[in-house]
Amino acid sequence: MIDLEKIVASRRGFMGLAGAGGAALAFGAGSAEAAKVRTSARILILGAGAGGAAIANRLSERLEGAQITVLDGRPQHWYQPGFTLIAAGLRKADYSISSTTQWLPRGITYINEFAAEIDPEANRVVTTGGQRIDYDYMIVATGLVLDWEAIEGFDLSMVGPETGISAHYASPEMAEKSWHALDKFTDEGGIGLFGRPATEMKCAGAPLKITFLAEDIATRKGNRNKVELIYNSQADNLFGVPVVDHRVRQLFDDRDITYRWKHVLKAVDAGAKTATFATPDGDVTSDYDFINVIPPQRAPQVVRESGLSWADKWTDQGWIEVDQSTLRHLRYANIFGIGDINGVPKGKTAASVKWHQPVVEDHLVSEIAGRAGTKTFEGYTSCPLITRIGRAMLIEFDYKNHLVPSFPGVIAPLEELWISWLMKEVALKATYNAMLRGRA
Amino acid sequence: MESLSLTTVLAVFEEMFGRGLFWVMVLVAAAITMAYLYVLIRDRSMSMRKFLLAQVSMPFGGIAAVLFVMVMTNSGFRDIGGPIDWLVLLGVFAAGAVGFAILVYVGQSLVRGTSAKI
Numbered sequence: 171m172i173d174l175e176k177i178v179a180s181r182r183g184f185m186g187l188a189g190a191g192g193a194a195l196a197f198g199a200g201s202a203e204a205a206k207v208r209t210s211a212r213i214l215i216l217g218a219g220a221g222g223a224a225i226a227n228r229l230s231e232r233l234e235g236a237q238i239t240v241l242d243g244r245p246q247h248w249y250q251p252g253f254t255l256i257a258a259g260l261r262k263a264d265y266s267i268s269s270t271t272q273w274l275p276r277g278i279t280y281i282n283e284f285a286a287e288i289d290p291e292a293n294r295v296v297t298t299g300g301q302r303i304d305y306d307y308m309i310v311a312t313g314l315v316l317d318w319e320a321i322e323g324f325d326l327s328m329v330g331p332e333t334g335i336s337a338h339y340a341s342p343e344m345a346e347k348s349w350h351a352l353d354k355f356t357d358e359g360g361i362g363l364f365g366r367p368a369t370e371m372k373c374a375g376a377p378l379k380i381t382f383l384a385e386d387i388a389t390r391k392g393n394r395n396k397v398e399l400i401y402n403s404q405a406d407n408l409f410g411v412p413v414v415d416h417r418v419r420q421l422f423d424d425r426d427i428t429y430r431w432k433h434v435l436k437a438v439d440a441g442a443k444t445a446t447f448a449t450p451d452g453d454v455t456s457d458y459d460f461i462n463v464i465p466p467q468r469a470p471q472v473v474r475e476s477g478l479s480w481a482d483k484w485t486d487q488g489w490i491e492v493d494q495s496t497l498r499h500l501r502y503a504n505i506f507g508i509g510d511i512n513g514v515p516k517g518k519t520a521a522s523v524k525w526h527q528p529v530v531e532d533h534l535v536s537e538i539a540g541r542a543g544t545k546t547f548e549g550y551t552s553c554p555l556i557t558r559i560g561r562a563m564l565i566e567f568d569y570k571n572h573l574v575p576s577f578p579g580v581i582a583p584l585e586e587l588w589i590s591w592l593m594k595e596v597a598l599k600a601t602y603n604a605m606l607r608g609r610a
Numbered sequence: 611m612e613s614l615s616l617t618t619v620l621a622v623f624e625e626m627f628g629r630g631l632f633w634v635m636v637l638v639a640a641a642i643t644m645a646y647l648y649v650l651i652r653d654r655s656m657s658m659r660k661f662l663l664a665q666v667s668m669p670f671g672g673i674a675a676v677l678f679v680m681v682m683t684n685s686g687f688r689d690i691g692g693p694i695d696w697l698v699l700l701g702v703f704a705a706g707a708v709g710f711a712i713l714v715y716v717g718q719s720l721v722r723g724t725s726a727k728i
Contacts, residue, residue, distance in 0.1 A: 201690075260684055279637055293686060537664070559684055560683075560684065560685040560686060560688070561687030561689050561691055577661070580694055581694055582694075583691060585691060585692050586691050587691040587692050587694060587695055588689040588690050588691055588695040588699075589694050589698050590684060591689065592685075592698070594682055595649075595683045595684065595685075596682075596683060597622060597626070598628065599625070599626075600622045600623070600624075600625035600626035601622050601625070603625040604618065604621035604622050604624075604625050609617065609618065609621040609623070610618045610621055610622060
């Protein structure tokens with residue numbers, strides 16, 4: 171027999187502590203509620219993807235009386251970080267599909283159309299349906315477009331196991347078809363070509379991940395000796411951050427994945443199963459049994475024609491001219507950018523979108539309240555770089571190419587770890603969804 | 611992570627399991643804990659026989675928890691890469707073991723009542 175008075179007492183103490191925590195939580199929520207700013211400002215958000223949905227939620231929490239309009243012609247919301255998992259057969263297409271409206275807050279106006287014309291001089295946008303929207307503030311969160319037509323001879327209808335063509339960037343359905351292509355390739359063997367475009371791109375780690383996964387899947391099937399994997403880099407590195415580049419090179423060497431420098435995919439001949447790459451020494455044509463196509467990426471046409479883009483940078487891509495710290499447009503002070511559309515040196519990722527949120531919210535709400543915003547964005551982006559099913563490296567860095575680990579001393583950024591895989595597999599979508607609701 | 615506040619963690623867990631399931635799980639865990647407290651207070655003592663069986667059952671709860679996590683996350687023991695991975699694995703094992711032990715103890719107490727007390 172054991173006298174339990176002490177245990178019961180300590181448990182009561184624990185329960186008391188938990189209660190105090192709950193009270194603190196409730197108090198915290200209450201104080202955020204009290205900070206609402208009254209305004210009648212008309213705020214237009216272009217795009218209801220990760221950036222647009224999240225900022226719509228945040229602004230409707232912070233502002234009282236604002237007329238918030240969200241414009242997006244796509245009824246589906248795509249969880250893009252899931253595309254790699256779908257393309258590796260670990261998830262079905264529906265893992266990444268939800269509806270745009272389910273993420274948007276009440277009390278805003280959602281127009282299921284795209285912008286057809288943006289006039290930042292007149293503070294006006296015309297939709298594809300002909301509606302005219304005047305705004306006081308605009309947030310550009312359109313995302314980017316994948317320029318599939320830039321790859322000669324290629325068409326998305328070619329994707330699948332019959333052709334060996336994979337294009338998992340295109341959509342959840344295409345990612346699933348891409349898996350069937352990869353599944354067949356890793357069954358039968360042959361030459362697999364991977365690579366990335368020469369433009370800025372979203373998630374520069376994704377082409378590496380699918381290469382690692384192809385290697386792992388072939389190994390698990392006992393077919394590694396039947397496949398040859400060639401990664402075609404647009405530059406003379408595998409990743410823009412030198413320390414990460416060296417680590418990935420080491421892993422590619424260990425896993426016998428070949429890499430070629432300055433090879434940019436320009437054409438695919440699906441009949442002959444050959445791919446042509448532009449190189450400094452002229453075009454190079456390679457045979458393939460499997461090819462992962464990732465096309466050049468640009469701002470949507472409507473943005474490129476709006477006068478918001480940089481005039482002297484990324485002129486073939488059209489990213490908008492924002493301050494890289496405040497994300498405020500450098501020529502139109504009432505316009506901000508969130509996400510892939512921003513003409514900043516780094517970070518076309520959902521992780522960057524998450525960090526763009528508090529900065530844009532702060533500067534916009536502060537201006538409406540008659541103060542100056544203080545928050546800045548330092549270029550944070552992150553990539554759970556999958557190196558095989560079950561392991562990843564949690565790589566986080568900033569504008570300066572410095573590693574900025576969230577858990578220094580606990581989760582080593584350049585180590586292949588199970589916990590980093592768990593984050594990608596389990597926690598990432600949950601965190602992403604919480605972000606969409608403006609809660610993370 | 612930009613900020614890892616309690617509200618963020620709660621929001622993430624709600625998204626992970628769905629808001630309904632998450633809070634049901636929290637309530638179930640709370641109910642088992644309350645039932646544990648109830649039998650402790652009711653009996654005014656801890657039965658060593660029940661505690662022994664609870665202890666014996668711990669490895670099963672721990673192993674079940676580890677296997678559950680492995681299967682749910684497409685992982686295996688070969689993926690354990692560094693010290694933090696071992697700690698996570700031990701944490702999962704410990705949580706499964708302790709949770710199952712409490713469940714077994716409470717189950718015995720509620721089924722057998724106070725009569726089996728030694």
